[in-house]
Amino acid sequence: MPAPQPQLPAAFWRRSASRLPLARILNVSVAGPSVRLLAPIAISVGLLAGCMAPAPFERVGRSAPAGAPPGTCWESVIIPARIETITEQVMISEAETSVDGTITKPAVFATETRQEITRPREESYFQTLCPDELTPDYISSLQRALAARGLYDGLITATLNTQTRAAIRRYQQELGIDSQTLSLRAARSLGLSAVELAD
Numbered sequence: 001m002p003a004p005q006p007q008l009p010a011a012f013w014r015r016s017a018s019r020l021p022l023a024r025i026l027n028v029s030v031a032g033p034s035v036r037l038l039a040p041i042a043i044s045v046g047l048l049a050g051c052m053a054p055a056p057f058e059r060v061g062r063s064a065p066a067g068a069p070p071g072t073c074w075e076s077v078i079i080p081a082r083i084e085t086i087t088e089q090v091m092i093s094e095a096e097t098s099v100d101g102t103i104t105k106p107a108v109f110a111t112e113t114r115q116e117i118t119r120p121r122e123e124s125y126f127q128t129l130c131p132d133e134l135t136p137d138y139i140s141s142l143q144r145a146l147a148a149r150g151l152y153d154g155l156i157t158a159t160l161n162t163q164t165r166a167a168i169r170r171y172q173q174e175l176g177i178d179s180q181t182l183s184l185r186a187a188r189s190l191g192l193s194a195v196e197l198a199d
Contacts, residue, residue, distance in 0.1 A: 065125040073130040075181045082119035088112060126177055127184040129193065134182075138192065139164070142182065145190040146171060 064074040089109045096105035129138075136158035143164055146152035152167035165180035172179060172186050187193040 063125075068125075068127075071130075073128045074125050075128045075179060075183070076123050076125045077177065077179050079119075079122040079124055081117050081121040083115050084118050086114055086116050126179070128181055129184060129187055133193075134160070141192055142168075142187075142190070145192060 063076060064072065068074055088111075090112045092108040092110050095103050095107040098104050139160055140156050140158045143152055143154070143156050143158075146164070146167040147156075149171065151170050152163060154161070154163040157164075168182050168186070169178065169180040171190075172183060175183070175186060175189070177183050177186065184193060188195050
């Protein structure tokens with residue numbers, strides 16, 4: 001009959017866990033055929049999930065304006081409110097005059113400064129390509145089209161890198177879209193996406 005194993009207090013395991021080899025923490029027999037798979041699999045999945053970067057098109061197509069056709073993808077840009085500082089003279093008291101119309105006491109004015117919203121904050125939507133359309137071949141063509149217009153001077157990487165996104169923004173600003181997400185309108189004007197013909 002095997003000798004009973006000593007029962008160590010929980011505090012020992014909390015202090016010692018960081019110093020134990022990974023195989024002992026997971027209770028895995030490295031040399032023998034018996035391997036307890038459940039713990040390593042659970043921990044591996046957790047580690048992978050923590051290391052994975054968010055999808056590059058995470059926000060595309062998440063929201064859409066009212067009445068958007070099903071299956072289309074949209075993005076929005078926020079146009080901030082415009083606040084102006086207004087300074088004006090405000091009359092505190094009116095002028096006093098005598099019976100013959102002579103001003104005996106001039107009007108008193110004060111300078112007042114206030115901030116006024118001259119344009120409210122707005123959210124503007126524009127249609128984009130959907131993620132499955134932005135293939136490496138498509139992005140390579142996009143980079144070449146932007147390079148031909150002098151907006152992109154990087155390598156043809158087939159990825160939406162920082163330089164490509166900056167070039168997209170510069171191109172779209174001329175279209176009134178201040179965003180680094182490629183709009184369908186910009187894609188069509190670059191000759192990369194088909195233009196729908198009116199019935």
